[in-house]
Amino acid sequence: MNSLDPRVSRLPEIGKPGVILPKIPLDQFASFEVFVQPREGKPFQHEGIVHAPNIDMAYIFAKENFTRRFTCTSLYVAETRNVYVSSTTDGERNAYDLVADVSTSGVNDEYEIFHLVKRGKQHIAVGTVMAGSPEEAMSTARKMFNTKLVYNIWAVKRSNIRLTTPEELDLWTTLPEKRFRDAGDYKGGDKLKDFLDKQKLTS
Amino acid sequence: MYGGGNTFEGVKTDSVATEDPVLLAEFEARIARGEKIEPSDWMPQLYRKQLIRMIEQHAHSEIIGALPEGTWITRAPGFKRKMALMAKVQDEVGHGQLLYSAAETLGKSREQMIDDLISGKSKYSNIFNYPTFTWADCCFISWLVDAGAIVNQLANAKGSYGPYCRALERICAEESFHLKYGHHCVIYLAAGTQKQRQLFQEALNRWWPPMMHFFGPSDKISTHTEVLMRWKVKMGTNDEMRNQFLDMYVPKIWELGFTIPDPKLKKNTGTGLWEYTEPDWEEFKRVINGGGPCNQERLEVRRIAEERGKWVREALKSAKTTYVTPLA
Amino acid sequence: MNEGALKELLYKMADDLLILGHRNSEWTGMGPLLEEDIAFSSMAQDKVGQSLALYNILHALGEQAPDTVAFTRHAAQFHNCILVELPNQEYDFSLIRHFLFDTADSLRWEMLTKSTYEPLSLLAKKIKGELRYHTLHANTWMKQLGTATQESISRLQQSLQVVMPYALGIFEPSPNESILLTEGIFEGESALQAKWKTRVEEIVSGTKLHLPDWKTVTPVFGGRLGKHSEHLEPMLNEMSEVFRMDPTAEW
Numbered sequence: 001m002n003s004l005d006p007r008v009s010r011l012p013e014i015g016k017p018g019v020i021l022p023k024i025p026l027d028q029f030a031s032f033e034v035f036v037q038p039r040e041g042k043p044f045q046h047e048g049i050v051h052a053p054n055i056d057m058a059y060i061f062a063k064e065n066f067t068r069r070f071t072c073t074s075l076y077v078a079e080t081r082n083v084y085v086s087s088t089t090d091g092e093r094n095a096y097d098l099v100a101d102v103s104t105s106g107v108n109d110e111y112e113i114f115h116l117v118k119r120g121k122q123h124i125a126v127g128t129v130m131a132g133s134p135e136e137a138m139s140t141a142r143k144m145f146n147t148k149l150v151y152n153i154w155a156v157k158r159s160n161i162r163l164t165t166p167e168e169l170d171l172w173t174t175l176p177e178k179r180f181r182d183a184g185d186y187k188g189g190d191k192l193k194d195f196l197d198k199q200k201l202t203s
Numbered sequence: 204m205y206g207g208g209n210t211f212e213g214v215k216t217d218s219v220a221t222e223d224p225v226l227l228a229e230f231e232a233r234i235a236r237g238e239k240i241e242p243s244d245w246m247p248q249l250y251r252k253q254l255i256r257m258i259e260q261h262a263h264s265e266i267i268g269a270l271p272e273g274t275w276i277t278r279a280p281g282f283k284r285k286m287a288l289m290a291k292v293q294d295e296v297g298h299g300q301l302l303y304s305a306a307e308t309l310g311k312s313r314e315q316m317i318d319d320l321i322s323g324k325s326k327y328s329n330i331f332n333y334p335t336f337t338w339a340d341c342c343f344i345s346w347l348v349d350a351g352a353i354v355n356q357l358a359n360a361k362g363s364y365g366p367y368c369r370a371l372e373r374i375c376a377e378e379s380f381h382l383k384y385g386h387h388c389v390i391y392l393a394a395g396t397q398k399q400r401q402l403f404q405e406a407l408n409r410w411w412p413p414m415m416h417f418f419g420p421s422d423k424i425s426t427h428t429e430v431l432m433r434w435k436v437k438m439g440t441n442d443e444m445r446n447q448f449l450d451m452y453v454p455k456i457w458e459l460g461f462t463i464p465d466p467k468l469k470k471n472t473g474t475g476l477w478e479y480t481e482p483d484w485e486e487f488k489r490v491i492n493g494g495g496p497c498n499q500e501r502l503e504v505r506r507i508a509e510e511r512g513k514w515v516r517e518a519l520k521s522a523k524t525t526y527v528t529p530l531a
Numbered sequence: 532m533n534e535g536a537l538k539e540l541l542y543k544m545a546d547d548l549l550i551l552g553h554r555n556s557e558w559t560g561m562g563p564l565l566e567e568d569i570a571f572s573s574m575a576q577d578k579v580g581q582s583l584a585l586y587n588i589l590h591a592l593g594e595q596a597p598d599t600v601a602f603t604r605h606a607a608q609f610h611n612c613i614l615v616e617l618p619n620q621e622y623d624f625s626l627i628r629h630f631l632f633d634t635a636d637s638l639r640w641e642m643l644t645k646s647t648y649e650p651l652s653l654l655a656k657k658i659k660g661e662l663r664y665h666t667l668h669a670n671t672w673m674k675q676l677g678t679a680t681q682e683s684i685s686r687l688q689q690s691l692q693v694v695m696p697y698a699l700g701i702f703e704p705s706p707n708e709s710i711l712l713t714e715g716i717f718e719g720e721s722a723l724q725a726k727w728k729t730r731v732e733e734i735v736s737g738t739k740l741h742l743p744d745w746k747t748v749t750p751v752f753g754g755r756l757g758k759h760s761e762h763l764e765p766m767l768n769e770m771s772e773v774f775r776m777d778p779t780a781e782w
Contacts, residue, residue, distance in 0.1 A: 030526055060667065069377055273560045292572075293569055516564055
């Protein structure tokens, strides 16, 4: 292709313009929910999703898709199918009021619980419960975390989460120094002032 | 980055009449209370359809918008500019990723959206169908097209759909770097050599007409737009957005001693509104319909990228995990 | 401290990172999937950033400013290995190059954490996390594509064959090896190469790819001495097109 972009000029010729060659259906991958801890001691919060073929790749994608710009201390991902979701409520209705009672199974799998406290905002981690099923996790969470109005609750079994390992915590150490991605690194004020002063002198 | 002037489909408003009146009343009350709509909520078909269309166009604009600036990635002058431009174009791709995800929560897969982009079925912001001849064109986009985008995005971030608002919140935070970087680049051109000033003046001459097109033609206030505004899908008229942009940026361009190529451009101090030569809307339509200088190249690049990546995606696709609609 | 030997080491490392960062950045906006487009671009930015840090160390040693060094030298004045200057081709090629180079790069920096030259050892410690991501990324992709479809395996195998002689060019012996070793600045290219081979073998053994017999691969040398392929000069011309319009101008 003859282009102003030298990268485009170098592209190989494939197929015909406007024609998508045959492909396997849905050549896009599973969805994974991404959670980031912005600061030490702060809870993890939901940031968005990545599509990936498996959880290891999801982690790699999530790291740059969601933590390349603003400082953070940790990250984890879970496949969307493994996030158990409550009903969503509105107004003064609490989502916990719709959570069914489940008797204790005695099984001690760890589940992470997330709350949506304001529609339009992120789900935020509130803590861990022990349970034998996601339904039981929700029921237990109601006893432990039902302190204020919540519009939606998520429960994710901890063994279904790809966590950041302790030795991986240095992944973000140079992030605060990547100033070229930071608006604060582009102060044109002095240059502009010099320019305007010079303009005044010449006019 | 994002091109405004969305084209909304002419769905008849009486389609709302076929919706369940109780659910519709609940839905409208929720929006009127200032609460956001979440993906699992009931919503009118018209709402869903228009949002998919709008967010999808926005996402495409980011992905295609990465190309005109990307033209200068390999040629950015000096380390500071090189690293910033790499990061900026990367952000645009990232914004596309975020927006596709938001649109997916409404039930359209990313793959389908990308197919519709390549086949020409879906639209994207018209402004990216123009070429970046020089480094200064690239600087124009980084500063002023992004500035226009921010005007739109800040308005849309107050809209009613939760996932779109969340994506826009992230995007706006990232855009502040783009805007400062773009302005920084242009200040250096303005304060630089004769040649540098000339480069930017020429870019301004080329890009001003598409910039005026960017916000779209004056909206006709129909019952249709009235519904979309009540549902907080459309957050302001195209003229309001354009006026806000002119208010904020024309003085900054003049401050740098550049001439905006429109002799009629001035602010009416009585009305507070800008007056300008009516943009050539025939040209706007021609470009939207594929007749712009770069339409074909932009879609070709995207198509070739998809074709080249196909073996990678096919190899990675696993039967163990399957696509599901993202949660939020 | 032998400054000549030190500068030679710094220049080749900086040039490698700048040129490969530049090549990898060409994928931005054209990657095989959106998420990977973003990840690959970040690593390109890291590389250019690391090269800048090295040019800054050189500047402190009396060399010209980073922009001048990076944007005004001619091909014969660059000391990067030829591997990094080769055009991108398809993603399998870029990925194999990324894997082979970044494996060497992360081992090199790991060795440099013990360097007696403090600016280097400090930088090595600082960028450890970046390198961790680069190798995690490369190894995960190798494992995925190297065990997936017939097409992905044969593409990777083919690229491995093509790239390997150039990859061995990373370790082109330096006339200063023994000086650097004696002064405790760097253990040397042959020590690095030995570690690299072990690590590469380990990762490749987790895939359906096979490595060529090391004895049968002839390394492509010359880059460290400024003898480059025909690809570097046009790349540098493109890179400095705007900068050279007026090198005294501020952009």
